[in-house]
Amino acid sequence: MFVVIPDVLTEAEVATLRTNAATEDFLDGRLTAAGRARNVKNNLQTDRRSERMSEAQDLITAALNRNSTFQTVAAPRRILPPRFNLYKEGMFYGDHVDNALMGDEGDKIRVDMSFTLFLSSPQDYDGGELVIKSGMGNSTYKLPAGQMVVYPTYYFHEVRPVTRGERLACVSWLQSMIREPARREIMLELAMISNMIQSRDARAAAAAQDMLDKVRKNLLRQWIDD
Structure with missing residues (x-):
């Protein structure tokens, strides 16, 4: 079940997060990739545990808590602190499945669902589509800023190469109260x-x-x- 949720963020909140991202220190995304995913991951990301991310994480968490559709779709028990992902021209993330367990050592959670919260407008970049692959075929997402797609973590998915501009999004993972x-x-x-x-x-x-x-x-x- 892939669910698009519109208007997760207001225009002002999107602007705040973009401003926040402009001052962040971005690291090589391969630092958090495991196994073969390191070979197909080529992006930049923030450290979700950094103090500078705290304001952005609080804003996103508040938006998710007030969104009744997200609460119904995900029934979240725990949400990992979101991080910014940045794809510049030529960057991509090939086919992969996210880890089953995520979090800090000694405090890992079972991951049931993933989400991508788009912060760049589709007109700001070419390529960069999120493609989720299931038995029903490929589902492609390039949503307006402030919109989100939520999906089960066990599907193969990719971010296609960005060929113009930059693609900024927030991503995270959660454990649901409803496992199945x-x-x-x-x-x-x-x-x-x-x-x-x-x-x-x-x-x-x-x-x-x-x-x-x-x-x-x-x-x-x-x-x-x-």
Whole structure:
């Protein structure tokens, strides 16, 4: 389940984060890559534990806490402190799967979901698309500044080479209170059904009935024993 969440940040918050990023010290992204990922990672990133990142992390965390869609989609138990990722012309991150365990030594968490929060406008750079690869094919994302895509961490994904300009984003990972992706999807659909019913729109009510039928059938698949 890949979910795009619009308007996670206000225009003022995007501007604040861009200003913050302009004063940050960026390091070689390969410093945090493990195994074969080192061979395909070519970007710059901030140290998520640095004191200078604290203000940006607080701003992003507050935005995530107030966003009801994110809370429903992710049901976060713990979110790792976000970091800035910067791709300059020629930089990329080839196919990889994020680690199952992340965090500081002695305080690692199981990682269930990843997110990319876009800070550059699509017009500011060419290339740089986030591509998530699943059994349904490739899903490509190049979102407006302030928008986010959230996705299960176990999929192969890449950032295509930037051919013009610079691509700035915030990325992080989380452990969900709902471990199983199928159950997280059901919780999201139930929230959508509730919103459809509350809208009192006839077309929305019909769509809610269809989605409720889907939820019922998928719950039966989980609960019925052979």
